[in-house]
Amino acid sequence: MAGIVNYISESFNELKNHVTWTPWAEAQRLTVVVIVFSVIFSLAIWGIDTVFSGLIEYYFTLVKS
Numbered sequence: 001m002a003g004i005v006n007y008i009s010e011s012f013n014e015l016k017n018h019v020t021w022t023p024w025a026e027a028q029r030l031t032v033v034v035i036v037f038s039v040i041f042s043l044a045i046w047g048i049d050t051v052f053s054g055l056i057e058y059y060f061t062l063v064k065s
Contacts, residue, residue, distance in 0.1 A: 022030070
């Protein structure tokens with residue numbers, strides 16, 4: 001049990017004293033960039049999926065006839 005407590009204590013000390021954290025304003029800006037990119041990428045995937053679905057439906061209507 002002492003090993004776990006020691007590990008947590010050392011981890012906390014490492015995060016507090018030895019890690020260089022990104023400034024808050026930059027972290028917020030980068031978060032917005034990630035959100036915008038994710039929305040654009042998901043819309044592009046949705047658009048491509050919609051086009052391919054339509055093409056496949058059209059193909060199968062031609063094959064059935």
